[in-house]
Amino acid sequence: MNRNRTSIAIIAAAGAVIAASTAQAGVHTWDVNEVFSSADGLIQYIELKETAGGVGEINLAGRLVTSETTGNQFVFPANLVPPPSLKHLLLATQSFADLPGAPTPDHIIPPNFFSTAGDTLRFHTVDTWVIAPGAIPTDCVSSLDRITGAGVNSPTNYDGGSGSVDAWPQRIADINDDNVVDTADLGALIAQFGTVGPSANLNGDDIVDTADLGILIAAFGSACP
Amino acid sequence: MSRNSAIALGLISLVCLSIIAVNGCYKTAHSDRDTAEHPHAHAHTAAIDHTHPSDDATSLASSHGADHDHDHDHALMHPSHDPFAPCRCDLARLHNGWCQSCNVGYIATVQIDSEILYSTLDPHGHDLDLDLIVCETCRHAIDKDGYCDPCGMGFVRGKAFFSRLTHGLASGSAVDPVSPACKACRIGSDEPRWCDRCARGAIGNTAFNNKETFKRTAQEYTTLLAAIEKTEDCELCACAMTVYRTCPTCFVSYEPDSPGIPENDPMHEARLAPPSE
Numbered sequence: 046m047n048r049n050r051t052s053i054a055i056i057a058a059a060g061a062v063i064a065a066s067t068a069q070a071g072v073h074t075w076d077v078n079e080v081f082s083s084a085d086g087l088i089q090y091i092e093l094k095e096t097a098g099g100v101g102e103i104n105l106a107g108r109l110v111t112s113e114t115t116g117n118q119f120v121f122p123a124n125l126v127p128p129p130s131l132k133h134l135l136l137a138t139q140s141f142a143d144l145p146g147a148p149t150p151d152h153i154i155p156p157n158f159f160s161t162a163g164d165t166l167r168f169h170t171v172d173t174w175v176i177a178p179g180a181i182p183t184d185c186v187s188s189l190d191r192i193t194g195a196g197v198n199s200p201t202n203y204d205g206g207s208g209s210v211d212a213w214p215q216r217i218a219d220i221n222d223d224n225v226v227d228t229a230d231l232g233a234l235i236a237q238f239g240t241v242g243p244s245a246n247l248n249g250d251d252i253v254d255t256a257d258l259g260i261l262i263a264a265f266g267s268a269c270p
Numbered sequence: 271m272s273r274n275s276a277i278a279l280g281l282i283s284l285v286c287l288s289i290i291a292v293n294g295c296y297k298t299a300h301s302d303r304d305t306a307e308h309p310h311a312h313a314h315t316a317a318i319d320h321t322h323p324s325d326d327a328t329s330l331a332s333s334h335g336a337d338h339d340h341d342h343d344h345a346l347m348h349p350s351h352d353p354f355a356p357c358r359c360d361l362a363r364l365h366n367g368w369c370q371s372c373n374v375g376y377i378a379t380v381q382i383d384s385e386i387l388y389s390t391l392d393p394h395g396h397d398l399d400l401d402l403i404v405c406e407t408c409r410h411a412i413d414k415d416g417y418c419d420p421c422g423m424g425f426v427r428g429k430a431f432f433s434r435l436t437h438g439l440a441s442g443s444a445v446d447p448v449s450p451a452c453k454a455c456r457i458g459s460d461e462p463r464w465c466d467r468c469a470r471g472a473i474g475n476t477a478f479n480n481k482e483t484f485k486r487t488a489q490e491y492t493t494l495l496a497a498i499e500k501t502e503d504c505e506l507c508a509c510a511m512t513v514y515r516t517c518p519t520c521f522v523s524y525e526p527d528s529p530g531i532p533e534n535d536p537m538h539e540a541r542l543a544p545p546s547e
């Protein structure tokens with residue numbers, strides 16, 4: 046880099062404020078971006094996003110994500126590995142991490158970290174998201190996105206791993222789509238027993254048989270939590 | 271079919287018995303679902319009152335050195351502690367930097383012991399992808415080297431600053447110790463000082479030719495002093511004071527012109543909101 050040494054010296058002597066730093070670091074452009082919860086709060090995630098293409102927004106160590114309603118706090122244990130630009134961070138409960146299709150959370154948070162009955166989530170002093178009561182869907186598949194509102198969940202971690210989860214993995218046995226596996230589903234399976242379907246062939250093989258019944262039994266009584 | 275039906279019936283009897291035994295009253299399992307709501311509320315309904323920053327910073331913006339040896343001096347720019355490093359407080363005081371040895375930072379020559387407060391103020395300009403910024407006030411601020419209060423972000427020569435104070439300081443120029451002929455203009459005090467005769471002011475290491483920018487930044491300097499005092503109670507409150515946000519642990523909100531008084535948290539959703547027009 047070419048510089049005019051003389052003018053630099055004068056500026057330095059004059060006590061110039063450094064106005065530009067290409068190696069700057071901070072946390073300012075991370076925002077809480079998406080939240081997801083089951084109704085019982087056991088399966089939750091909070092996704093943050095670097096929103097402005099900042100190249101140095103990595104100094105998260107010691108910074109907090111907090112829920113005003115529950116009082117829960119998460120403290121980032123370490124700074125990020127650059128570059129952070131437009132990446133996501135995924136804080137999630139262990140029950141979320143255990144779901145099929147779930148991207149690996151960057152950090153584990155306790156169940157019911159935030160309230161689905163209205164909450165204010167904050168990241169340090171740089172971001173506040175006021176979430177109205179009832180705004181967070183609890184249908185096991187929809188999340189609340191900061192920009193687009195309710196929609197199919199799309200958790201993404203810092204490495205770019207993303208996916209979509211169903212907080213009710215036994216949904217496959219809900220033959221009549223009424224959000225519970227019950228005698229109505231059992232009746233539907235019986236009616237289709239020995240046939241190819243149309244809707245009770247839970248394991249996707251050639252026939253509705255005891256294997257499908259086994260799946261239904263295992264899921265019996267379950268509902269979106 | 272009859273053989274299948276017989277098998278099915280037999281199985282069903284077994285299944286029903288086992289289900290009833292295991293689940294008891296299965297209806298309880300889905301009672302919540304019957305009343306579950308499926309709201310589709312959007313988060314971005316709050317109206318945002320954008321206060322437009324004055325444009326007077328532009329006149330000074332180009333006068334401040336943009337490139338500098340210390341730009342790439344990571345140790346000077348980023349808080350870290352190394353008790354064995356040489357003391358660089360003099361340099362740090364000049365450049366709003368951090369002395370690794372003493373583990374303290376300086377902004378406007380004021381010593382800041384709290385790493386989190388220093389980092390929240392973050393005196394050095396940030397490179398953002400300006401095309402991604404959709405907030406109208408921010409767009410205006412990018413063009414005019416202004417500040418967007420709802421987003422807590424201002425711009426000087428395309429670099430982003432995240433507090434009114436550091437934005438104001440970046441809008442100024444280096445204090446020149448040579449030219450002042452009058453006493454009031456000479457370096458000596460770190461306190462904000464304005465000289466009407468020379469039509470210039472200084473705050474710490476930064477000079478201002480524009481009185482409005484000076485006054486605004488001087489007010490932020492006062493807030494910084496109050497915030498430094500506040501670090502003894504709550505470092506995060508101190509951070510919230512300087513950027514007029516809410517303490518994430520005490521939930522006390524700080525408004526401009528009235529630091530320390532709990533208020534409603536100013537909404538901070540503009541940066542994320544898609545263009546409404």
Ligand SMILES: [Zn+2]
Pocket residue numbers: 218219220221222223224225226227229230
């Ligand atoms: Zn069902």
Ligand SMILES: [Zn+2]
Pocket residue numbers: 356357358359360369370371372373
């Ligand atoms: Zn020192």
Ligand SMILES: [Zn+2]
Pocket residue numbers: 405406407408409418419420421422540541
């Ligand atoms: Zn803005």
Ligand SMILES: [Zn+2]
Pocket residue numbers: 450452453454455465466467468469
């Ligand atoms: Zn003077």
Ligand SMILES: [Zn+2]
Pocket residue numbers: 504505506507508517518519520521522
């Ligand atoms: Zn506090």
